[in-house]
Amino acid sequence: MENLPKNETEWKKKLSAEEFYILRQKGTESPYTGKFLMHKEKGIYTCKGCGAHLFTSDSKFDSHCGWPSFDKEIKAGVIKETRDLSHGMDRIEITCAKCGGHLGHVFNDGPTDTGLRYCVNSVSLGFESGK
Template sequence: MARVEKSDAQWRAELTDEQYAVCRQGGTERPFTGAYYHCKESGTYHCVCCDTPLFSSRTKYDSGSGWPSFWAPVSDDDLRILQDHSLGMVREEVRCAHCDAHLGHVFPDGPMPTGLRYCINSVCLSLKPG
């Protein structure tokens, strides 16, 4: 997939205020409030900004963290992992590799087989059933 580049005005026009605040400004939604936190529907979760398939419902699990959690992405090539030094700690930030949307963070406390917990904001995702 090609790199998606849009102006700030284009992102603001295409996204809701909350989507813009999280995806484009690195914010976060309140825990236990996102549309996909308790979602059990099967399908593929896509980036809300560029429609890249990011996570499968087959790798989704209830981590108790307050955000949708996945133990693996559809493809590592579709994500960028960056060091995040905010909040007085070092975390691994997850971004879409195609449009640079902030998605959430990944932690090394997930289930096997990967041992990873991709903690992703619902507002950054759109679920395509299937």
């Protein structure tokens, strides 16, 4: 992975404390607090850790769950899915396929044709406007 931090010490230098907690330690931001929750601008949502393109604004919808939600990734393979049995739950964790940064979870209860709801921490995201 070109120019990406090679270890956790390097990630700590690249990311803020909150970004490190969520992206590298699989944390979760508090619901209804993320800067992208009510964000309506057209563009591309990227991984805050490495800049990989993850979602388009056209795939974003209001799921009323407290975190930004999307119904599909920008293209197959940019998001890795892994079973997550933490906190006494059975969920599917989503991470950036390029840098391994924790994004959130995906659920099979989405209201669109895909039936998916990618529930993502705003802290895990960047945004490129107008794309």
